[in-house]
Amino acid sequence: MSISFWADILSYIFLVYTLVLMLIYIVSALASYRVIRKHVAETSFVDFRQILTSPLSPKISIIAPAYNEALNIVDNAKSLLALEYPNFEVVIVNDGSKDETLQRLIDAYKLEKTSFMVQQQVECKEIVGVYKARDEAVSHLTVVDKRNGGKSDALNAGINVCAGELFACIDVDCILERDALLRMIKPFLEETDQKVIATGGVIRLANDCIISDGRLIEINVPRNLIARAQVLEYMRAFLLSRVAWANINGLLLISGALGLFDKQTVVEAGGYSHKTVGEDMELVMRMRRMMEERKQPYAVRYIPDPLCWTEGPTSWDILGRQRNRWTRGLMDCLKFHRKVFFNPDYRIMGMISYPFWFLYEWLAPIIESLGLVFSIILWILGIINGASFWLLLATVYSYAICLSCLAIWVDQKTYLQYRSRRDLGRLLLIAFIEPFFYHPFTVYSSIRGNIDYLRGKKGWGSMTRQGLSKPTTPTPSS
Amino acid sequence: MMRISQTDWIAELENTWLDSLSPFQLLLLTLVVISTLTAVFLVAYVILLMLIRNRRKRWADALQARIEDGIAVWLAGDYSIRELISTFQGEIKKDPRARKTILNVIFATSKLFRQEGQAALRQLLTDLNLHQLCYKLLKNWHWYQQAYATQIIGQLQLEQALPLLKRKLKTKNSTLRLELITAMVALGDQSWLQEIDYTSAHLSDWEQIVLLERFRRLSTDQLPPFEIWLTSAHTDWVLFGVRLCRHFNRFDQVPELGNLLQHPDKKVQMAVLDAFAYFGSPEAIPFLIRYLHQATGHQLRTTLRVLGNQGDPDLVTLLIPYSTHTDPTVQLSALSALKETGLTKIKLSQLSSDPRYIDHLFDPKLQ
Numbered sequence: 001m002s003i004s005f006w007a008d009i010l011s012y013i014f015l016v017y018t019l020v021l022m023l024i025y026i027v028s029a030l031a032s033y034r035v036i037r038k039h040v041a042e043t044s045f046v047d048f049r050q051i052l053t054s055p056l057s058p059k060i061s062i063i064a065p066a067y068n069e070a071l072n073i074v075d076n077a078k079s080l081l082a083l084e085y086p087n088f089e090v091v092i093v094n095d096g097s098k099d100e101t102l103q104r105l106i107d108a109y110k111l112e113k114t115s116f117m118v119q120q121q122v123e124c125k126e127i128v129g130v131y132k133a134r135d136e137a138v139s140h141l142t143v144v145d146k147r148n149g150g151k152s153d154a155l156n157a158g159i160n161v162c163a164g165e166l167f168a169c170i171d172v173d174c175i176l177e178r179d180a181l182l183r184m185i186k187p188f189l190e191e192t193d194q195k196v197i198a199t200g201g202v203i204r205l206a207n208d209c210i211i212s213d214g215r216l217i218e219i220n221v222p223r224n225l226i227a228r229a230q231v232l233e234y235m236r237a238f239l240l241s242r243v244a245w246a247n248i249n250g251l252l253l254i255s256g257a258l259g260l261f262d263k264q265t266v267v268e269a270g271g272y273s274h275k276t277v278g279e280d281m282e283l284v285m286r287m288r289r290m291m292e293e294r295k296q297p298y299a300v301r302y303i304p305d306p307l308c309w310t311e312g313p314t315s316w317d318i319l320g321r322q323r324n325r326w327t328r329g330l331m332d333c334l335k336f337h338r339k340v341f342f343n344p345d346y347r348i349m350g351m352i353s354y355p356f357w358f359l360y361e362w363l364a365p366i367i368e369s370l371g372l373v374f375s376i377i378l379w380i381l382g383i384i385n386g387a388s389f390w391l392l393l394a395t396v397y398s399y400a401i402c403l404s405c406l407a408i409w410v411d412q413k414t415y416l417q418y419r420s421r422r423d424l425g426r427l428l429l430i431a432f433i434e435p436f437f438y439h440p441f442t443v444y445s446s447i448r449g450n451i452d453y454l455r456g457k458k459g460w461g462s463m464t465r466q467g468l469s470k471p472t473t474p475t476p477s478s
Numbered sequence: 479m480m481r482i483s484q485t486d487w488i489a490e491l492e493n494t495w496l497d498s499l500s501p502f503q504l505l506l507l508t509l510v511v512i513s514t515l516t517a518v519f520l521v522a523y524v525i526l527l528m529l530i531r532n533r534r535k536r537w538a539d540a541l542q543a544r545i546e547d548g549i550a551v552w553l554a555g556d557y558s559i560r561e562l563i564s565t566f567q568g569e570i571k572k573d574p575r576a577r578k579t580i581l582n583v584i585f586a587t588s589k590l591f592r593q594e595g596q597a598a599l600r601q602l603l604t605d606l607n608l609h610q611l612c613y614k615l616l617k618n619w620h621w622y623q624q625a626y627a628t629q630i631i632g633q634l635q636l637e638q639a640l641p642l643l644k645r646k647l648k649t650k651n652s653t654l655r656l657e658l659i660t661a662m663v664a665l666g667d668q669s670w671l672q673e674i675d676y677t678s679a680h681l682s683d684w685e686q687i688v689l690l691e692r693f694r695r696l697s698t699d700q701l702p703p704f705e706i707w708l709t710s711a712h713t714d715w716v717l718f719g720v721r722l723c724r725h726f727n728r729f730d731q732v733p734e735l736g737n738l739l740q741h742p743d744k745k746v747q748m749a750v751l752d753a754f755a756y757f758g759s760p761e762a763i764p765f766l767i768r769y770l771h772q773a774t775g776h777q778l779r780t781t782l783r784v785l786g787n788q789g790d791p792d793l794v795t796l797l798i799p800y801s802t803h804t805d806p807t808v809q810l811s812a813l814s815a816l817k818e819t820g821l822t823k824i825k826l827s828q829l830s831s832d833p834r835y836i837d838h839l840f841d842p843k844l845q
Contacts, residue, residue, distance in 0.1 A: 044622070045653050050687065114841050116841070117835060190684045192680040193680070388500075398509070405521055428524075
């Protein structure tokens with residue numbers, strides 16, 4: 001058979017793959033919009049402050065691992081302690097920081113070492129000390145000092161120390177909406193037929209937003225193009241995809257930046273894994289597997305409200321490292337739980353979620369790159385159909401813009417986070433230019449992640465942050 | 479120069495372009511066109527939305543301010559109800575959308591008054607014929623419109639709507655159901671008690687929190703006779719009954735609650751333990767002792783703590799065996815309970831093999 005025959009076959013494979021991916025995206029986007037509309041309507045009838053005075057609200061422990069965070073740790077702790085919830089504690093885990101993280105907390109809150117007896121429920125490195133405040137006003141703050149073991153190890157230490165029925169794992173440098181816990185607890189309280197094992201929330205980028213005393217004062221679209229492209233990417237991912245996945249109970253990932261978990265289920269599943277850099281996704285997959293194997297009805301829920309604001313990378317170098325790590329984490333998760341792949345015993349997880357992550361989250365950048373290489377080879381061989389090639393590119397480009405516009409439209413129709421004409425203009429502009437500079441880079445980083453994974457690279461790599469913008473101190477006259 | 483008519487030009491294009499496209503290319507072309515048109519539509523929609531939203535907001539804000547001023551002047555006695563009605567009717571005549579805004583403002587204002595102060599606003603609502611709008615909303619297809627109308631009906635006590643509310647009680651939408659129950663309680667109708675118990679098997683913790691908070695705002699004589707739920711066939715309603723008994727200090731229900739420690743549902747058992755911990759009533763001790771022998775895990779630890787909180791020295795002999803239990807968390811609970819009964823640090827140290835338990839219990843920062 002001739003080369004052109006095989007070229008045709010491969011072309012059709014690429015085409016079918018692309019069309020299926022486009023179909024999945026559009027279906028999930030429409031489903032998400034429907035769910036978000038319903039959620040917003042429902043939420044308008046809910047006075048979340050009712051929980052604030054309710055004796056029935058379960059205790060929540062907020063676990064925030066900190067490593068070399070001396071610069072902002074006191075402000076971050078202040079922000080967490082000011083959250084609105086009637087019955088919660090904040091557990092900051094100092095993961096063997098080399099700077100003054102612990103000392104700053106001790107000084108700021110007049111902490112004292114206690115004789116706290118730690119129940120080793122999940123594996124973690126040695127806990128050197130557990131500190132509590134003398135001041136009654138911050139009696140809900142606990143600081144755990146432990147040997148360095150990485151984020152997952154610090155989270156496990158927090159699980160061993162915390163007293164809540166539920167725990168929220170958050171990145172210490174994130175800005176949470178004051179009522180984030182009140183909103184996230186709702187799915188746990190609503191279900192009667194099944195156990196909610198975890199709830200995730202929408203993460204948004206806070207670059208160039210104005211923040212004061214741990215509160216978001218003004219939301220802006222970042223000036224930096226890399227950060228701005230991420231704003232759009234997060235909108236697409238969180239507003240158009242995850243909501244739909246949660247709606248069919250198929251969510252496999254709850255971002256490490258913000259998640260609320262049922263402690264008993266996490267402990268029974270063995271806590272966070274030390275073997276991967278994708279510990280957030282791995283935990284959710286392991287919990288789900290455990291529940292499926294026990295044949296217990298369960299759900300992983302998702303709150304479409306923007307609850308958590310974080311700083312996104314603003315340089316190619318850091319963005320590349322982040323995406324590299326995400327890819328390696330994903331590959332670990334897919335490898336550890338390969339038993340689930342198209343396994344009907346695991347129902348939605350086995351038949352839909354895992355295959356999607358395998359075929360369209362992990363494989364997509366590889367297929368995309370192979371498609372490009374394939375086109376170049378055909379070009380060199382002189383058997384490429386120019387019209388088809390340009391049409392395919394135009395299809396992908398116009399579809400990408402369409403999806404980005406849909407994400408902006410959903411945001412405008414529901415949460416209206418970006419209100420000014422300037423912000424809207426910036427978002428629309430980035431929707432048109434992002435496919436040329438941002439998307440190729442994320443694909444490249446993902447391929448690098450695959451190569452690094454095969455070479456056996458482990459670890460997070462350094463993630464330098466610039467710090468979120470803060471307003472200048474107002475003068476007395478102002 | 480040769481002139482080509484429009485029809486010829488299209489035919490020409492079809493010949494040179496569309497005819498030469500393969501089905502594969504045609505499919506791609508269709509996708510490009512659809513995606514581009516959708517994107518253009520969405521961008522236009524978003525821009526239009528932004529412009530309309532700002533204009534509408536300005537209009538609504540101005541109207542709302544006028545209505546609020548009108549009501550304030552009327553409530554201060556400077557306006558008669560006739561003058562107010564004629565002003566509002568003028569607004570409605572100018573723009574029928576004002577009806578909804580007037581309804582919203584009356585509803586918001588009514589929240590500022592106690593029950594006896596609602597009569598004047600109810601009168602205003604009826605005179606403006608806005609109660610009919612409420613009934614219309616109650617029949618609306620969207621549940622959230624129904625829920626909103628129900629809120630107004632409950633708040634302004636529009637008794638004529640009771641039959642309509644009763645008919646909707648079988649709804650599967652929990653938000654609407656909560657509003658219906660709240661409205662019916664506000665209207666003093668208790669018929670929902672029977673209906674809801676038999677029509678809906680489930681009452682989530684969320685619904686229980688919301689209802690409890692709403693019941694807390696009522697006077698004792700307005701409360702529904704919730705003790706009947708202790709014998710309900712539905713676990714969720716039993717659980718809610720127990721929680722309400724605890725919250726409204728129904729000490730007289732201790733025997734019934736004690737019997738519920740034998741209920742198969744662990745949440746009910748835990749709610750009873752919570753109620754007993756709150757009551758601190760010695761009448762609960764026999765039930766707790768009986769339950770202690772069958773409880774495990776979290777239930778066992780809680781029972782030990784509840785018994786310890788009784789501070790009864792007679793319980794020491796009962797609690798001591800648990801201080802050497804195989805589960806360290808149970809040991810800690812037992813030692814904590816023994817401490818509450820008045821045992822000294824030295825005596826507790828003799829009971830425990832691990833001094834860390836005693837340090838933990840007596841550390842003032844961990845109290």
